[in-house]
Amino acid sequence: MTRLHDLKIYLKANFWLVPVLLLIGVLFVLALDPAPPTRLSLATGPEGGGYQAFGRQLKARLAEEGIELELIATAGSPDNLRRLLTADGKVQIALVQSGTEQQLTEEERRRLRGLGALYQEPLWLFQRRDLDIRELNELRGKRIGIGQDGSGTQAVVLSLIAASGIAREPGWLALGGRQASAALGDGSLDAAFFVGPPGNPLIQALALDPALRLADLRRAAAYQAHFPFLKALSLPEGVLDLASNSPDRPLTLLSPMATLVANRSLHPALTPLLLESARRILQQGSLLDPPNSFPRPEPSSFPLTKEADSYYRTGLPYLQRFLPFRIASLVDRYIVLLIPALAILLPLGKLVSPLYEWRMRARTYRWYRHLHEIDARIHDGSIRGHEAEEIARLQEMEKALGRVELPLSFSHELYTLHLHVRYMIERLRGLAREDKTSARMQR
Template sequence: MRRILRDLKIMLLTNLWIVPVVAALVGALFYFVAPPPPMYARMATGAATGGYHAFAERLREELASQGFELELVPSAGSRDNLSKLQSGEVQLALVQSGQELTLGSEQRETLSGLGVMYREPLWLFTSRKVKFERLADLMQWRLGVGSEDSGTQAVTAALFNANRIEPAQYPATWQQVGGSRAADALLAGELDAAFFVGPAENALIQRLAAEPTLRLVSLRRTPAYLARLPYLSEVRVGEGMLDMPQNTPERDIVTLGPVATLVSGESFHPSLTPLILEAARNVLKNGSLLDPAGQYPARPPLSLQTLSEAEYYYDKGLPILQRYLPFRIASLADRYIILAIPLLVLLFPLFKAIGPIYQWRIRARIYRWYKHLREIDQRLYKGNLSSDLSAEISRLENLEDELARVEVPLSYSSELYELHMHLRYMIERLQAYQRRGNEAAPAKSDSQPAPV
């Protein structure tokens, strides 16, 4: 066991050079890897009583379970949300489809669509006395067309424009009012009809649907509208879908509506896309009164560019690691794996060279002693070895003692013992030369003539 530990120590000390090399490569990996995405974002939601805010609250709760903090920022509506995105005040916002078309192409390039969250039907509630067939029939009634710069007003203006009814032609009885103000005025008899945009579950829509003095009417000629306004979609509402006790609507109707689109700005970190979309999928997994389960989120409108991370999500779902690991861990692993591959490419030949280098360094401990033996052998061959062989023999014996303290792994012991034999052979050879020299010296002195 002691021998094994000694061999292991020798191997580690011999290959100690690889430690700074690997440390430098790993340091480069941590230096060049992209920082992890922030676990925080701000989202513009619209009015606190609106459908956008209600959805954003559920999304915030879902993201909180993943350790992600979503701050909700109230706004005046879709147009205000777009402004906040462009200014960088928020990273995410819900925007009514079609609103992005009011921006220039350069402004739209700073935005990216993450996905459609749900449909936002356009509801037209009227009092019982109103007879409605076409939009032009509303010219004689007191109508709420939506508050200024709101999504509701944008949709109604587009529908009236398709009927060649421009804002300049609006009757004085039409009011730029929407939301709860329009609902209150409608219930108080101050308006004869009003438009609203929002999901069927919205508290305001449910309040109006439950009112027996009001009627929900159907918009006709929807194919003609869709041909002119492609950012809208057809919504079919069955009898009694909104309120069964009041049977609202009284019969199957058809209406139009935009879709609520989740849009990101330039300050949004793209790596957060699968986390946000998966949270939205969990929020919407059960569907709604009008949207089937599992239908949303869906691909964003073509009028907005789509992040590649969103395209991947809609094509293949979550990235592989995020299917099994928490987002924070999976995100870090994704980044390190990308740079770890070239690191492994560099380390593979490096570790492959450990064996030959280790073998060379161990043998170098032994072979370096042969240099002195070779020099003595060359001097013997040339006949110019020093006459004082005792000093050379003493030097070799000292080397022999020093060699005894050299440690090599057990597998290289045979080469060490061969060096011992060669060293001993050279000592004995020099000793033989020394003896022959000593024997020749008296004979030479006897042959010389005696001094006179």
């Protein structure tokens, strides 16, 4: 019973800690970053394109970490950028062909951030076998597929022909992908541009078509000098298909990069996870990209996010190397605030014991003020004639002290106060008797 009594007193005395801890808890929650979402949207590109193929692989990887990736088919890179810039927040990341950002204003560019380059996706110019196009000005007077409206293919082709001083002709049609492939097959087009990795099924099918051949762009290095987002790429003989020796000679192509771009709605904690998932997908390399060469920070059409830059310099955050993403993210969010929380709680914990002790002693010490006042009045003689009044007050004090709650460890102070009150009562009674004796003697 004594222990329960002491515990009750201790809890009541330190009840002030409850609102303090609640306030600290509220501030802790407010300062904590929101948890990463479990759902993410990626703008890819046209159905059946290379971006969709990569998106499906990325979706499978993220599903292993409990993140659901929604793939949104679009018209191409320009459409992807527009979706990133809309205020509805439906798309957080997008696959974008390097160079497409030239269509954006400076203010629009500032609203987007790069996560890095993923792989090379050459600009392929397939032509009829009887043609030998090696310069862009040789496209004049021919029926050319320059890519669908709103596609990254058309964006890069129009940039190249504009820089070459060539005006768009009526025979240059907004056809790309499977439509352009079919038009080449039935003779409706003389040549057509395509953008995609060499492993893309459409590129492979075109490379195996005996009626077609790839164009060798002789001035690729010059175009690279004028367009930093393009790279002059040497294509070895037979690299697309050894059996049919496609291409049948070494070629020089121009290659944009497939890049990953994000807007401000992407949760920062998801960036390392996205890049690590991309690294695992791309680690085997391709016909053109050596193993473990992607993703990489350059070339990037937009400034890298802080998290992407950190990933390329030091790799995954430490906890994500050993723990599942959801657990590592949770621990990481709390550990950031652990030091300031300890900086508050440790001094607070050290304050509890002395403050409790002071409050317990205060329950007895405050009564001594009245005893000191009586003692002072005894010494200066002003107490004479008022002894009975003060004795009555001290007796009331004795009753009040009986209701004072103190733990067992402080009981000696309460009993000492009782003794001092009794001592002062006896002292006043002695003074009262002296007064009565003195009055009788005077009579």
